[in-house]
Amino acid sequence: MELTGWRLLALAAPALLGGYALATASGIFLVGLLPVPLGEAVLAGNLLGFACYAVAVIWVFALRRPVRAWLQLLLASGILAASGLLLRGQLL
Amino acid sequence: MKGTENSQVAVPALGFRQSMTGLHTWAGLALGWVLYFIFLTGTAGYFDTEIDRWMQPELPAPQIDLPAADTVTVLLARLQREAPAAERWFITLPADRNTPYPQFFWQGASSSSSRLTVDATSGEAFTARDTGGGQLLYQMHWRLHYLPRSLSNPVVGFATLFMLVALITGVIIHKKIFRDFFTFRPGKGRRAWQDAHTALGVVALPFHLMITYSGLILLGFSLMPLVVAAYYGTDPKGRQQFIADAFDPPGLLEPAGVAAPLAPLGPMIATAERRWGEGRILFIDIRHPGDRNARVLFHENTDDSVSTGREQLVFDGASGALLHTQPPSATATANSAAKGARDLLIGLHEGLFAPPLLRWLYFFSGLLGSAMAASGLVLWTIKRRQQTARRAGGPGAGLLLVERLNAGVVAGLPIGIAAYFWANRLLPLDLADRAGWEVHAMFLAWLAMLIHAALRPPARSWAEQFAIAAGAFGLLPLLNLFTSDSHLGQSLAAGDWTFAGFDLTTLGFGLAFAWAARRLWQAPETARQYSPRTAMGESL
Secondary structure, eight states: OOOOHHHHHHHHHIIIIIHHHHHHHHHHHHHHHOOSOHHHHHHHHHHHHHHHHHHHHHHHHHHOOHHHHHHHHHHHHHHHHHHHHHHTTOOO | OOOHHHHHHHGGGSOHHHHHHHHHHHHHHHHHHHHHHHHHHHHHGGGHHHHHHHHOTTSOSOOTTSOHHHHHHHHHHHHHHHOTTOSEEEEEOOOSTTOSSOEEEEEOSSOBOOOEEOOTTTSSOOOOOOOOHHHHHHHHHHHOSSSOHHHHHHHHHHHHHHHHHHHHHHHHHOSSHHHHHTOOOTTSTHHHHHHHHHHHHHHTHHHHHHHHHHHHHHTHHHHSHHHHHHHHOSSHHHHHHHHHHHHSOTTOOOOOSOBOOOOOSHHHHHHHHHHHOTTOEEEEEEESTTBTTOEEEEEEOSTTOSSSOOOEEEEETTTOOEEEEEOOTTSTTSSOHHHHHHHHHHHHHHOTTOOHHHHHHHHHHHHHHHHHHHHHHHHHHHHHHHHHHHSSSOOOHHHHHHHHHHIIIIIHHHHHHHHHHHHHHHSOTTOTTHHHHHHHHHHHHHHHHHHHHHHSOHHHHHHHHHHHHHHHHHTHHHHHHHHOSOOHHHHHHHTOHHHHHHHHHHHHHHHHHHHHHHHHHHOHHHHHHTOHHHHHHHHO
């Protein structure tokens, strides 16, 4: 069975948008985690975020369940971004 | 797809590799043509300054042997005259192949100049034909020329991301990657295309991965602005602060608002050349000239390292004292590992360090990437043709569209690039917006090829467009003979490899296209792939 039409779109949306959220959130988390000056940490977060994007896209297509992919990606993104900001003391 | 119930049941049964094949196909097809454009114009960019030279044959020989102090004096005089109140003066010295002539730009409180190339002896622009040159051709690969940055950045960014996904899934699909690499079954239609596509991907896989990831890094801040914004805010002030934090060497100050004449640069140049060797200063970056807090940054040439982050010297612009020595970013003594990694990736992407042999390797790797994207697109149509032949009914609209776009893009774009060179030599010198019309000629020629491909049967349009490309490239040396003094007879005799290299390369492309056209014209095999009957016979 092939990936076409709505089935493809239903997977592409969480892969692209959810993957984007996860990539950005991973970058933010990494900035919080790294014990280096802020400018350098942001640079590192930006460098590595894209790898997370590629992994997220592949993961969504391997899972093949759009709703579950959305939920897990957004949940993971929220947790990662929040803990990154907490670690740098940006939320308190 | 038949019935949602069935597909819901079938979902868990689908293998991982099958899912990856679906993703690979989708990602490749969605942005394959954009990727082909990016790959091909970017590949031309590895010879950007050589193309510049060919497109302005009236320019003098490169000025890389002039003493730096003299050139700086000439350029400073011009900057002082033109932009005395600027916040920043930036001078690029002619150092090697990458910068044959000096350049400068300035940024002011309210306005800024674009980068100007000037004569090192006079500081004035050369009198030469108006052209975008090789620089414009290479910039198309991420600026897409007609689009604003706000649009081209996300388009190119997502195309690059799809490329990364397509590469990773491609490796997953072909887990027997080394065996596949040595497998080639020529003349067997679909299998030959499959083998070619795989081999093209595998043979330059390290290059593809490097160029794709570093391409993402180059667009990084515009593609993922929220990582920066989360910590520095969204206003321009915060962004400037980030750039200062991440990239500037220590010791830079805000302007004091107290005037102080700029210290003479001669002693600073002498200090820098004592450290790095004569002629190895690449940039001089002057912040707040004429202010008591002025700083003068010297950047070492990157020609002896892959990384773009070479040593920097920071001088006090008022007293002339050396304040700080910033080590190369990719060394252990540098203070930022992230900047080191970034400079290394960007250096690899741009290949500015590459001596001629390596530069050719870059060029061929880029061509392999272009061919990989192209063969993937063709492969999709061939597979789809075979499936259509097995089922009832004719080919769908999608297949017909992709088949026609493939011919018009894969063969049509090179013709557009050749048209860019033809326009460079044939447009009248006094034409208004001449440089703009060179590019219009490129895209108009390409548009003509797309229309041609839409009207002709695919098997024919491939052959015809390859024949046109053969003429368009193969005759360029002849055009050069009639429109400049740097033709092959002269350039070969003088050992001028910039001009001779351009002419011989285009001649090579012309011959290759002629060979391809002849093969498609004579051999019915390619046409056969498009014939449903033979495709069916093959699958039985």
